[in-house]
Amino acid sequence: xxxxxxxxxxxxxxxDVINKVRDEFVNNGGPGESxxxxxxxLWEMKMMQAGAILGPIDRSAAxxxxxGGPNPVxxxxxxxxxxxxxxxxxxxxxxxxxxxxxxxxxxxxxxAQTPLPGTAQTPGTAQTPxxxxxxxxxxxxxxxxPNEYSSGNDNGSVPDVKPGPGRPSQFMQPxxxxxxxxxxxxxxxxxxxxxxxxxxxxxxxxATQDFxxxxxxxxxxxxxxxxxxxxxxxxxxxxxxxxxxxxxxxVGFGNSALSLGNSATSGAGTSIREGRLFSNAxxxxxxxxxxxxxxxxxxxxxxxxxxANEDYNIVNTPATNEIQAxxxxxxxxxxxxxxxxxxxxxxxxxxxxLDDVEQGEDLNTSHxxxxxxxKVTRTKSRWKCTLKDGVMHINNKDILFxxxxxxxxx
Amino acid sequence: MATFELYRRSTIGMCLTETLDEMVSNGILSPELAIQVLVxxxxxxxxxxxxxxxxxxxxxxxxxxxRFCDNVWTFILQDAVFKSDECQENVSRVKIVACxxxxxxx
Numbered sequence: 001x002x003x004x005x006x007x008x009x010x011x012x013x014x015x016d017v018i019n020k021v022r023d024e025f026v027n028n029g030g031p032g033e034s035x036x037x038x039x040x041x042l043w044e045m046k047m048m049q050a051g052a053i054l055g056p057i058d059r060s061a062a063x064x065x066x067x068g069g070p071n072p073v074x075x076x077x078x079x080x081x082x083x084x085x086x087x088x089x090x091x092x093x094x095x096x097x098x099x100x101x102x103x104x105x106x107x108x109x110x111x112a113q114t115p116l117p118g119t120a121q122t123p124g125t126a127q128t129p130x131x132x133x134x135x136x137x138x139x140x141x142x143x144x145x146p147n148e149y150s151s152g153n154d155n156g157s158v159p160d161v162k163p164g165p166g167r168p169s170q171f172m173q174p175x176x177x178x179x180x181x182x183x184x185x186x187x188x189x190x191x192x193x194x195x196x197x198x199x200x201x202x203x204x205x206x207a208t209q210d211f212x213x214x215x216x217x218x219x220x221x222x223x224x225x226x227x228x229x230x231x232x233x234x235x236x237x238x239x240x241x242x243x244x245x246x247x248x249x250x251v252g253f254g255n256s257a258l259s260l261g262n263s264a265t266s267g268a269g270t271s272i273r274e275g276r277l278f279s280n281a282x283x284x285x286x287x288x289x290x291x292x293x294x295x296x297x298x299x300x301x302x303x304x305x306x307x308a309n310e311d312y313n314i315v316n317t318p319a320t321n322e323i324q325a326x327x328x329x330x331x332x333x334x335x336x337x338x339x340x341x342x343x344x345x346x347x348x349x350x351x352x353x354l355d356d357v358e359q360g361e362d363l364n365t366s367h368x369x370x371x372x373x374x375k376v377t378r379t380k381s382r383w384k385c386t387l388k389d390g391v392m393h394i395n396n397k398d399i400l401f402x403x404x405x406x407x408x409x410x
Numbered sequence: 411m412a413t414f415e416l417y418r419r420s421t422i423g424m425c426l427t428e429t430l431d432e433m434v435s436n437g438i439l440s441p442e443l444a445i446q447v448l449v450x451x452x453x454x455x456x457x458x459x460x461x462x463x464x465x466x467x468x469x470x471x472x473x474x475x476x477r478f479c480d481n482v483w484t485f486i487l488q489d490a491v492f493k494s495d496e497c498q499e500n501v502s503r504v505k506i507v508a509c510x511x512x513x514x515x516x
């Protein structure tokens with residue numbers, strides 16, 4: 001029916017766009033054919049989900065155009081390729097490079113541990129030539145890996161990480177001297193290293209513990225630091241550094257919120273202050289209080305930061321995600337009233353004059369006709385118009401027309 | 411060749427825009443290249459409507475609002491009836507946005 005013809009035209013447009021943009025993707029340092037095929041795949045998928053393209057027709061079209069078939073595969077492959085690349089080189093690196101680089105190991109171990117998150121294994125493998133190095137390296141890698149990205153990304157954690165690598169370098173040196181003893185520690189070291197290290201040197205244990213503690217604090221900077229000051233009694237050590245930062249951040253947020261609010265500056269300020277008071281008053285609310293601050297500050301800047309943090313958390317640490325997920329749920333009911341107080345004023349101001357009619361129409365009617373007009377005439381209250389090259393979305397149907405005539409009574 | 415960005419609001423245009431937004435936000439695609447794709451879509455869509463589509467439609471209804479601004483006509487119809495060779499659709503409210511076809515030929 002009409003939809004099938006529309007679907008064919010849509011498929012034609014997609015292929016036409018993809019083919020004519022291919023040069024831009026492949027040449028001039030473009031992202032390449034794979035990205036182009038991914039673009040086509042996502043585009044067609046969305047079209048099919050919207051019902052604008054019929055499934056079977058799309059498949060035939062995909063079969064005709066080579067990129068169409070592999071598209072879904074590319075989507076899946078992209079993430080996998082990344083992992084494979086990381087894993088495979090490390091395995092290759094482990095065996096061949098180790099004998100060559102081994103003689104110079106001592107300065108390297110420190111380097112190896114600092115980059116730990118991404119490259120930790122490769123340098124470790126490189127140094128492995130001596131058995132002792134192998135054992136030392138895995139130990140360094142294992143504790144670090146859980147915290148990896150969060151620690152590296154967060155500023156607060158960075159200083160802590162740096163001393164870490166210095167310490168391991170010290171450890172590395174003794175193992176060289178103690179090569180004979182290392183085989184004893186071999187298997188145990190990898191997993192229980194922290195305990196053994198603690199036996200060797202008191203400084204080592206705190207370092208490992210710090211990493212774990214910091215990992216939680218770092219990831220949640222925006223949220224948790226504020227929580228800790230609120231519930232300071234729970235974890236005093238983490239609160240010290242993070243708490244001060246969070247306070248400064250809050251002030252900044254408050255200012256931004258005030259600037260954003262046109263007339264409600266005083267109200268916003270009070271609400272923010274109240275939020276702080278509540279957060280301070282109810283330490284148990286800790287997790288709840290933080291979301292307040294975040295949401296109040298959310299306007300623009302913080303959203304980006306929050307998103308970045310969330311991404312890191314998602315990738316690296318599932319456990320923290322669970323915690324965060326729980327907190328916003330509790331916070332939402334409390335937050336809504338604050339937002340309501342601030343936003344309605346601004347929204348009403350903007351909307352009153354211009355958008356009343358359009359909003360109602362946009363919300364109530366998704367029916368839309370996009371076209372070009374050749375002629376529009378009016379005789380008294382009778383309007384006549386001739387349209388061409390139009391796209392209509394009516395009653396969830398997409399209808400294309402070459403020409404259209406309209407007769408309206410005003 | 412002049413083109414309208416008009417058709418980006420259509421279903422196919424919105425799907426493309428969403429796809430490009432995702433790929434740009436994921437860092438897969440540069441914003442400049444995404445815009446180039448959109449411009450190419452403007453051209454391809456206009457061309458396809460001229461060459462691939464033959465159907466004619468008649469529209470009748472009560473004109474609730476008319477507006478002509480920046481060479482763009484906007485009509486809001488109530489109780490509109492769309493008739494084509496293949497089907498007829500009744501809509502309580504519909505918005506028509508039309509650009510001046512002369513702008514493309516000039």
